[in-house]
Structures are given as structure tokens and as C-alpha cells.
Amino acid sequence: MIDLRREASDILSDLEALRAGDAPTHGGRVLSYVYDSGVPELDDLAAAAARLVQPVNGLDPTTFTSVAALEAGVVGFARTVFGGDDDVVGSVTSGGTESCLLAVKSARDAWRSARLGTPRVPRIVAPVTVHAAFHKAAHYLGLELDLVPVDPATGAPAVAAIAERLGDDVALVVVSAPSYPFASLDPVADVAAITAVRGIALHVDACIGGFALAFWPDRLPAWDFSVPGVMSLSADLHKYGYAPKGVSVLLTRGRDRQRHQYFATTAWPGYPVVNPTMTGSKPAGPLAAAWAIIEALGEPGFAELTGRAARATTALRSCVEHIEGLRVIGAPAGPLFAVATDDSVPVERRVDPHHWADAARASGWHLQLQPGLVQADGGRLPHTTHLTVTPVTEAVLPELTAALDDAAERVRGVPPVDGSAVAAGLAAALPGGAGALEAAAAVGGGLDSDNAAALLRAAGLLGDAGAPDGGALPAQLAPVLALVEALPGALTERLLIELLARVVEPQSSIE
Numbered sequence: 001m002i003d004l005r006r007e008a009s010d011i012l013s014d015l016e017a018l019r020a021g022d023a024p025t026h027g028g029r030v031l032s033y034v035y036d037s038g039v040p041e042l043d044d045l046a047a048a049a050a051r052l053v054q055p056v057n058g059l060d061p062t063t064f065t066s067v068a069a070l071e072a073g074v075v076g077f078a079r080t081v082f083g084g085d086d087d088v089v090g091s092v093t094s095g096g097t098e099s100c101l102l103a104v105k106s107a108r109d110a111w112r113s114a115r116l117g118t119p120r121v122p123r124i125v126a127p128v129t130v131h132a133a134f135h136k137a138a139h140y141l142g143l144e145l146d147l148v149p150v151d152p153a154t155g156a157p158a159v160a161a162i163a164e165r166l167g168d169d170v171a172l173v174v175v176s177a178p179s180y181p182f183a184s185l186d187p188v189a190d191v192a193a194i195t196a197v198r199g200i201a202l203h204v205d206a207c208i209g210g211f212a213l214a215f216w217p218d219r220l221p222a223w224d225f226s227v228p229g230v231m232s233l234s235a236d237l238h239k240y241g242y243a244p245k246g247v248s249v250l251l252t253r254g255r256d257r258q259r260h261q262y263f264a265t266t267a268w269p270g271y272p273v274v275n276p277t278m279t280g281s282k283p284a285g286p287l288a289a290a291w292a293i294i295e296a297l298g299e300p301g302f303a304e305l306t307g308r309a310a311r312a313t314t315a316l317r318s319c320v321e322h323i324e325g326l327r328v329i330g331a332p333a334g335p336l337f338a339v340a341t342d343d344s345v346p347v348e349r350r351v352d353p354h355h356w357a358d359a360a361r362a363s364g365w366h367l368q369l370q371p372g373l374v375q376a377d378g379g380r381l382p383h384t385t386h387l388t389v390t391p392v393t394e395a396v397l398p399e400l401t402a403a404l405d406d407a408a409e410r411v412r413g414v415p416p417v418d419g420s421a422v423a424a425g426l427a428a429a430l431p432g433g434a435g436a437l438e439a440a441a442a443v444g445g446g447l448d449s450d451n452a453a454a455l456l457r458a459a460g461l462l463g464d465a466g467a468p469d470g471g472a473l474p475a476q477l478a479p480v481l482a483l484v485e486a487l488p489g490a491l492t493e494r495l496l497i498e499l500l501a502r503v504v505e506p507q508s509s510i511e
């Protein structure tokens, strides 16, 4: 035995108190980040499965053979539902970002191995709506990311625009099924037709929608391994697989190609290292939870839950389409969509999507604000509000649609926040005035930590004393997003890094 400093029950009640401050993870009130099946038994099963494998190290499936069996089962299920044949193999990863990073690593190493000794930097070609995980992959893995503009009205890329970018230095083309920002189901088959003839690999990022699209009630254009040129596909089990966070799959066509995903070394005096994924030691809990959920639901269970999310999505889209002054972007596929201002109605009837989201948040519904973006061709993508719809949403539709209607009534005619005015207000609050903001913008990413924190305090985003209440966001997010759009990207990114770093400043409460 060991003397414990505190009672376990006290520690857990502290944790419960902390959890009480979180946005609600269940009940459909948060329309992003969390994917509530609405079936508590699934959560209980997932927790029990994760608990059973808690002590296991997923690093070595030859020592902990349960890990190999679970992974083979999960990958097998994914291969079946995504139309893969015997040539498709895969791995379970810690999440969508890791699946995307590894897809890029495999593509880069396959590209290099066919061009031994080349000093060229390979490119990734993708629509500008591709998930930020590919920006991260390009950054971490030393590739260039070549972003293809999309149609601002629909959020969809043109195949011809992708075709124009193809060349021998392209290691990977990425399309989404569907894209996160606008839920555009990219033209997978048309893009595959042009990549396949040139021998360029195509990845389908189905991280968000894959496990819902595979069971979608309406007919969709082919987007998975049933399309011959699709070489890899990522899909997150911690989204529409309803598993706890930390589990995704990356499937690859061709065993030889997939082996590029691995890292192995015997060049040190310790155990031989062979890693299919980025981590070394890793938990088996999320994998076991995902496996248990798959065992419990099977394809019929997935189809049933997807049906609920699909019906709720249809109802919510129709609700938004009936709100004067708002419009749904493009032709979204799957259980998500984005909402913009309808510029076809008179100014005083328009609804700004960010004010709308703030008004909905005031009544306890969390929608996700997305900034506008100027594309490389000058085309402006509007700022929008994103809704991810889960099976549980169907159970709360009456309250949610009433809240969305009501939020629109409250902000109709209120003009969007003027980002340059917010920036000017920020400049005025700085000790050095406008000059200080200009100086900060000039150094952008080079801003030091204390100056970045001072800017955040002036913007009202960070408390005075060191860290804490930096964690609590202001009630109105529209001005924050307007600032994100108005300031130079390098400065905004540096400020956001500071904000997130200050939120976790070390606390010395434990003696």
C-alpha cells in the first residue's frame, strides 16, 4: 500500500467540477467537435472496452496480441464499407490529423523512391477547402501545398483547375468527401480519372464524413475505393464512428505503397523500432472502444444512426433555407453544412452568420464561426457558420430550429462586424497606439511572447494576471473572427498561439 495524499473521491469531485465548466458533450447542443450517437449504451460499452485494454501498450502488437486483432478487425470493417478489395490495407491512427500526415508521408516517400536522389521539393495539390491537417503535413514533412481556388458560391473546386496544376513534382492530390468548411463532396471520380493516367496518387479525406457517407440514405456519386484511382482514404472513428477521441483509420491501396507509411530502425542499442504511425508507445483504449462500437452496431446500426443524422440535417437545412437573409453554401453532402448571408435580399433583411451564431450561443446552442478567406485568384470566400449534425440532433430538433429562427430575428439587419474598425480599436488600446499594431503586424510571427500577450489583453482576450481567465472566450465571437480576417495572417497565427499557450501556463497548486 501507499499513503495517498488525497481521497480518490475528492480528486474525482474536483474533476467533475472542472468538467461542469465544459461545453456540453452530449445532448446535441454543440454542433462541432463532438459526435453524440444519442445512445448512452454505446458510450458505456466504449468506456468498458477502453478500460479493459488500459494497461496495454499499442506499440507492440506482437507482445500485446489483442491490439493486432482489434486493429485488423477495425481496418477490415473500414475496408468493406469503403469499397476496398483485397489490395487495400491500413492502420488505425490517433485521429484525422495523424491519418492525413501519414497519407502525405507515404505519398512523399513513394514519390521519392521513384526519383532517387532528386533534390526537388514535391507538391501536394488540393482545393483550398482541404483540411488544415494538410497544411500541417506540408509544414512538418517538407512539401509544398498548392491550393486550388474553389467557386465562392458553392465551395466546389473545378476539375480543370486541378488538372492544370498536375506535373511530375506532384506527390499527392487530395480531395475531400466532404470538405469540412462547406461540406462539398469533391468530384472524386473526375479527379481520379486525371490523376490515374498520370500516375499521380489521389487521397480522399473522408475524415469527417466517411463513416456517415458510407451509410447515407441518398445516392451519392462514387467517392471511395470503388473509384479506381483512389490510392488512400482517411476516415475518423472518433467522428461518425461515435468512438471517444483518439481513433481514425488510414486505408491505402497496395501493400507496397502502404509500407512507405512505416518507420523502422535498428540503428540504436535499444529494441528494434517499427512504427506504422507517428507515436511510439500508444494507448489501445480508443481502438478497443471503436472496435466494440463496430461490433455492437454492425452495418445496420451505422445505417440507423446515419439515418437519424441525415433526417436532422435535412430538417436543419430546410430551417435555414426558410430564414430570410441566410443561405446554405453550395450543395452540401453528408451531415454538415455552412451558412452565409443571403446577399440577394435587401441589406436590412440580411442576417450575418456570425451574429446569428453569437445569438444562438446566448441561448445555449454552439455553432462554429468560420472566417472568410481571400483565395489566391482573388476570389473571396464568405465568412460562414458551420453546423455538424449528429444522430442525437434529431431528438432536439424542435428546440434547435426554434433557437435558430429566434437568433435570426434578433440579429436581422445588424451589419457584419467591420474588422478594420476592430483593429483600429485594438490599436487605440495599445500603449504605443496605431504604431504599435503596425509594428506588430510587420514582425507578425516574430512577435515575442510578452508583446503578443499584451496585444491579446488589449483585445480583451486575455486576463491581466498571467494566464487564467484567458481560457474563457468572450460572449461575442463575431468581433474576434472579424479581427482574424482583418489582421495579417502571420500576426493572427502568432496571437492565437500565444492565447492557447497562455491558457495552459503551469499552475503550482499541487504541493
Ligand SMILES: *Cc1c(COP(=O)(O)O)cnc(C)c1O
Pocket: 095, 096, 097, 098, 100, 131, 133, 176, 178, 179, 180, 205, 206, 207, 208, 209, 236, 248
Ligand atoms: C476532423 C478532420 C480532420 C482532422 O481530424 P482530427 O481528428 O481533428 O485530427 C481532417 N480532415 C477533415 C475533413 C476533418 O473534418
